[in-house]
Amino acid sequence: MKLTDISGDINEWFDGSGPMSDIVISSRIRLARNLAGYKFLGRCSNTEKAEILKKLKDVLMSLDLGDKVSYISVDKAPALNRNFLVERHLISRHHAFGKGPRGVVLSQRESFTAMINEEDHLRIQVLKAGCQLSQCAKQINQIDDMIEQKVKYAFSPQFGYLTACPTNVGTGIRVSVMLHLPALKMTDQIEKFFNAAKDMSLAVRGLFGEGTEAASDLFQLSNQVTLGVSESQIVSEFENSIIPEVIEYENAARNHLLASDTRILDDKISRAMALLQNAHLISSQEALFLLSHLRLGINMHRHMGASTPAIKRLCTLCDNVKTKGAQGLSIATINRLFMLTLPAHLQLNHGETLEPAGRDALRAQIIREALNQDTPQ
């Protein structure tokens, strides 16, 4: 598979579909595993790493996952391709810029990826659109069983699946959801969400932004405790208590925006529309920040029947753009713009590397074309 085969569109789990997807964009479960009889990667020579890589690659490529799988040699891939895989959440930054022989096996639809020789020998993950953690858990467990038929994992009765870092030991599971929380941010309540997460031993990370800052108001919430609790307990806590609570917070903040002074909301949405429709140079951070406000506007109309002056104008825009092409302006289009205007996506789709100013111009052009009726510009 060539990366350009997939770079022109968003992956299935980012298309804005799935249960509760106005707030929960996607669900992800990953398992960390190591082979018995080998040292952890920090102590492995490149020869040993190559041996582990070959062994796991052969096993993974032979599995019947119901979807075509491809292998990408991460250590040999150009930096642009590695950045692309990170932007698409198929590999971690640690994996992209690590050392020694390493690779990734990914399914055609990108709902399954396996990083070989990241921090652990093997990290497998399943991703799905919206809130679908149970489905992710079921699928990853089946895949893990299939792999276990062919290799022996490092396991201890006391500590469970042994991982390079003791913070992942036990189940080796990381359950995460990608959340869009613009109203909590707009009403200055995002700190409360961070603190609540901390109290529940959960980790929060900003997505697509620089560092921990979430330019797009997209946050990843994941478990940290992996020992002493079962996989199903963790998943059920997310589904039955954590996610409903976060959704309630965000919806309360959205209602508050409508009930109090709608000028704040209208101002943000109108500014976002005006800038995105007219800018000729736009940075990735600014684009993400503004697109997030459009996403909020569309969802508030769709799920809450909100109809403020700015939301009405936004809906008119959606309808007008829709008449032009099959795709139209929808949540899927906004998500597309989120992802396809990220630096590595832009360059890969453009066919050559671009300086930041060139990227900013191309990004602005793509967004203008998607949000204006009278294209091309």
Next chain:
Amino acid sequence: MLCQICKNKDATIHLTEITDGMRSEMHICERCAAEQGIAVKSQIPINELLINLLAAQPNDDELADPAQQQIACPICGFTLEHFRKEGVLGCPNDYEVFAKSLQPLIERAHCGKTTHNGKLPSTMSQDTRKQIELLNLRQQLDTAVQNENYELAARLRDEISEREK
């Protein structure tokens, strides 16, 4: 804000230096920072952060015990000094070799839990599997009693006696 060195790129790194009570600020881009030999780590992995935080607290942390420092894993040659620096272990055997030293750290990272209570390898013998499951049920029973959840405790007790038959 533009980088003070190249005056071309945006400054994304902001340094504040205090020397002899004098405060000076510097705003530079990532490339110039790298050229100046300033290491930039925009995202510290959570594990690393946690390990560093835990390792920095010597009180109940036996990582700081000099006697423990002498031990090296016979398989990978790993020592606690390596762990302190790298934040990851050398091989699966280290969990056994450094069990005593790792215990407080593991407890803190996992909210006081020290025993696996999840999936078991399918290749494990039925006998071992049964024993582990019993251990887990007993642990759950303890927690249920502690939380005064007697209904759950009764159910767990029944299940334990059922499995011991």
